Amino acid sequence: MAKLLLGKEVTDALNAKLMARTAALKEKGVVPTLAIVRCGENPSDLSYEKGATKRAELVGVAVKQYILPGDVTKEALLATIDEINADKAIHGVLMFRPLPKHLKGDQNEICNRLDPKKDVDCMTDLSNAGVFEGRSDLGYAPCTPEACMEILDYYGIDCKGKSAVVIGRSLVVGKPAAMMLMGKNATVTVCHTKTVNTAEVARGADILISSAGVLGSLTKDYVRPGQVVIDVSINWDPEKVNSKGGKGAIAGDAVFHEVEPIVAAITPVPGGVGSVTTSVLMKHVVEAAERA
Secondary structure (H helix, E strand, C coil), rough: CCCCHHHHHHHHHHHHHHHHHHHHHHHCCCEEEEHHHHCCCCCCCHHCCCCHHHHHHHHCCEEEEECCCCCCCCHHHHHHHHHHHHHHCCCCCEEEECHHHHHHHHHHHHHHCCCHHHHHCCCHHHHHHHHHHCCCCCCCCCCCCCHHHHHHHHCCCCCCCEEEEEEEECCCCHHHHHHHHCCCCCEEEEECCCCCCCCHHHHHEEEEEEECCCCCCCCCCCCCCCEEEEHHHEEEEEECCCCCEEEEEECCCHHHHHHHCCCCCCCCCCHHHHHHHHHHHHHHHHHHHHHH
């Protein structure tokens, strides 16, 4: 049986440190503050917002919400971002993406309007450059791949000289995760939809990060004994039995009952990476407040 890399343990340790840091800031008269910008009522946005607000309250971060209609104009959204940029009491911004369809073509311009110093979820080009250059002074890394690194660090998994494989090449998880693993001195291979022999490449990894976002895509054929598997994806499995005994629950890329008996360690879904992501977001807000 694999060791379960539980997000709760990592989150508890992170939260304890954050509480101490927010208390120190408050003694100096600074309340770390996160602005949440949401356009419309997307259920997944609402769910994440609820979790983030709860986590913020726990660690001592204030939240200011900017709720805009689903048909918000580009001009109105840019004006909201300008208002946030000018407000010295706001230290970090979480803006839900993807933006509504009618703003899709303007997403790059809208995201880059944000002050990189407040960009706690890697929306700007400058923050992305910071990830690729390994510089922490150019904004902040995306929260999900950083949560993967927090899990590896917490459980004492040394990446130095190890072979790491990342499945997925998105700018949100795959590419930054690959850069961060390189920063930890791993030798990294990135697999994607055009990779010919993904299962064979994946079996060669010491550390395997799966962010394909495809339910059941990581089968026993992709793994071998001794591996550490970080399953990033959150998919909906209509057949999985949920906590209420009914059908339908979230699941990762891994066919868990196949993969878990083979590998050395694995993150469960739910209960793995996702639970750490919101604490990383709060860590970025606290850092931004400390820098400000």
